[in-house]
Amino acid sequence: MRIGVVTFPGTxxxxxxxxxxxxxxxxxxxxxxxxxxxQDVEAIVLPGGFSYGDYLRAGAISRFAPVMEKVVDAAxxxxxxxxxxxxxxxxxxTHLLPGAMxxxxxxxxxxRDQPLTVENTRTAWTSGYEAGQVIRIPLxxxxxxxxxxxxxxAELEDEGRIVFxxxxxxxxxxxxxxxxxxxxxxxxxxxxxxxxxxxxxxPHPEHAVEAGFGPDQPGEGTRSGTDGLAMFTSVxxxxxx
Amino acid sequence: xxxxxVHVMPKPEILDPQGKAVxxxxxxxxxxxxxxxxxxxxxxxxxxxxxxxxxxxxxxEAATTLLSNPVIEDVVSIDVEDAADGAQA
Numbered sequence: 001m002r003i004g005v006v007t008f009p010g011t012x013x014x015x016x017x018x019x020x021x022x023x024x025x026x027x028x029x030x031x032x033x034x035x036x037x038x039q040d041v042e043a044i045v046l047p048g049g050f051s052y053g054d055y056l057r058a059g060a061i062s063r064f065a066p067v068m069e070k071v072v073d074a075a076x077x078x079x080x081x082x083x084x085x086x087x088x089x090x091x092x093x094t095h096l097l098p099g100a101m102x103x104x105x106x107x108x109x110x111x112r113d114q115p116l117t118v119e120n121t122r123t124a125w126t127s128g129y130e131a132g133q134v135i136r137i138p139l140x141x142x143x144x145x146x147x148x149x150x151x152x153x154a155e156l157e158d159e160g161r162i163v164f165x166x167x168x169x170x171x172x173x174x175x176x177x178x179x180x181x182x183x184x185x186x187x188x189x190x191x192x193x194x195x196x197x198x199x200x201x202x203p204h205p206e207h208a209v210e211a212g213f214g215p216d217q218p219g220e221g222t223r224s225g226t227d228g229l230a231m232f233t234s235v236x237x238x239x240x241x
Numbered sequence: 242x243x244x245x246x247v248h249v250m251p252k253p254e255i256l257d258p259q260g261k262a263v264x265x266x267x268x269x270x271x272x273x274x275x276x277x278x279x280x281x282x283x284x285x286x287x288x289x290x291x292x293x294x295x296x297x298x299x300x301x302e303a304a305t306t307l308l309s310n311p312v313i314e315d316v317v318s319i320d321v322e323d324a325a326d327g328a329q330a
Contacts, residue, residue, distance in 0.1 A: 057310055064307070093310065100312040102251075103258040147255055147313060183256070 001026040001236055004041035006071070006087075008033040008062050012049035013084065013206060020206040021045070024232035033065040043080040043124070043235050044071055046087030048141075048204060058101060058143045059089035072096060080124035080235045081198045085141055088190070088200030097191055097200045098156070099148030104141070105183025106174040113215035113225070114139035114181060114203050115169040116189050119162050123196040124238045126163055128230035134167055135227035138215050139181055139189075139203040146184035146191075146202070153186055164190035164201050171216075205231040242287045244322040245300055249309040250281035281317070284308055292321050 003026045005017045018028035029041050033051075038044070052061040062068065068090070075081045075096050083091035091097045104110060115136050118129040129135070148156070156162050165187040168179040180187045182202075190201025205228025208214040214225035251257045257279045264278040284304075288296060297319070304316045 056307070060307065060310065092312070098312075100310055102255065102313055105256065105258060107258045107262050145256075145258075149254075149312075 001239055002029050002039070002041045003027070003043045003045065003232075003235070004029040004031040004038060005045045005047055006031045006033060006067055007047075008049070008051035008065060010050045010053055011047055011086070013047040013204065014049075016204075017045045017047040017084070017206045020209040020228065020232050023209050024229060024236055026232070026236050031067055033062065033067050036066040036070050038067075038070050038074060042239050044074065044082070045206075046071070046081070046083040046090050047206065048085030048087060051086055051090065054086075054143070057089075057093070059086060059091075059093040062086075062090045063093040068094060075193075075198050078195060078197050080238065082125050082231065082235070083198075083200035084204055084206060085144075085202055088202055089143065091198060091200040096198050097193060098152045099146055099188075099191070101143050101202070102145045102147055104144050104181070106177055108174065109140070109142040110144070110173060110177075110181055111138070111140035112170050112173055112181070113137070114189075115167040116164040116203060117167045119165055120160055120192060120196075122160075123163055123192045123199050124235050125199040125231045126234055127238055128234035134169070135230075136169075136215055136217065136225055137203045137205050137208040137228045141182075141202055144182040144184070144202045146182075146188045148185060156188070156191055157186065159194065161192050161194070162186065162188055162190075163192050163199055164188075164203070169218075171218075204228070242289070243292050245286045245288055245292065245297075246318075246320045246322050247284040247286065247300070247304045247308055247316060248281060248318045248320075249284070249304070249314050250317050251279060252313055252315055255313050281314075282308075297321075
């Protein structure tokens with residue numbers, strides 16, 4: 001099972017995403033932004049970072065990278081695609097997912113372990129969770145505020161396409177942002193397309209896949225959190241099934 | 242060389258965190274009486290050759306596909322800056 005991870009200039013979290021793929025039991029494959037070759041992968045991760053320096057808008061220039069044309073075609077053909085943080089911003093810029101991300105409402109970079117409610121377990125990337133389950137994975141960004149017009153928000157709600165919502169229980173952050181860390185509409189942390197194969201989220205599941213290197217789990221110990229791993233094992237299972 | 246100036250602004254219904262930060266800083270410096278600030282972008286495109294209607298159509302497309310994201314931003318103006326031809330598009 002080959003899962004590709006795309007590296008753009010300015011990508012930061014490709015190594016962690018490759019590692020998460022390996023820990024989940026799949027074969028990690030590095031994909032390069034400048035090559036229009038998906039190397040026979042069966043799923044794709046667009047990792048976090050500041051691709052092309054986030055110049056113009058986050059994800060705006062990556063959208064036109066040679067590899068993205070192939071990614072868009074593959075996604076439209078049903079291949080599982082996961083966009084994390086900057087990868088989510090890129091998926092929005094390509095219009096594979098609706099809406100856009102603007103600067104956090106409190107205007108600061110925020111890094112914290114963020115509780116999320118899993119609302120949709122029918123996607124390729126979330127079948128390993130239970131509906132309503134609260135998971136805790138790292139969140140770290142400056143442009144994390146999800147916005148969309150009312151019609152799009154209503155559509156996402158009605159079709160059950162909100163995959164993750166921000167939940168209370170973070171240990172720190174600006175006043176007024178205890179649950180929703182950035183002002184995102186409807187507390188949206190992650191969404192999916194109508195087919196359920198494309199998922200984008202701002203928090204980072206790839207940083208919570210191995211005990212000792214994950215977020216703190218209150219009551220269970222420091223750095224013990226592995227709540228992100230199920231995203232990668234979910235896609236593995238959905239491809240085998 | 243004629244220049245085309247494109248102005249892009251955050252949509253009115255979208256909160257503009259950068260504008261808000263500027264608005265909050267102004268009174269600290271003693272600039273009173275400014276009710277709100279919104280911050281946009283100005284692009285200056287130097288165009289090779291004459292600016293024909295066809296060139297403007299293609300620049301308009303560039304403005305709405307790359308220079309702005311229609312989900313959060315509006316292209317508020319595309320102006321040709323040329324002394325000989327002050328035409329607005």
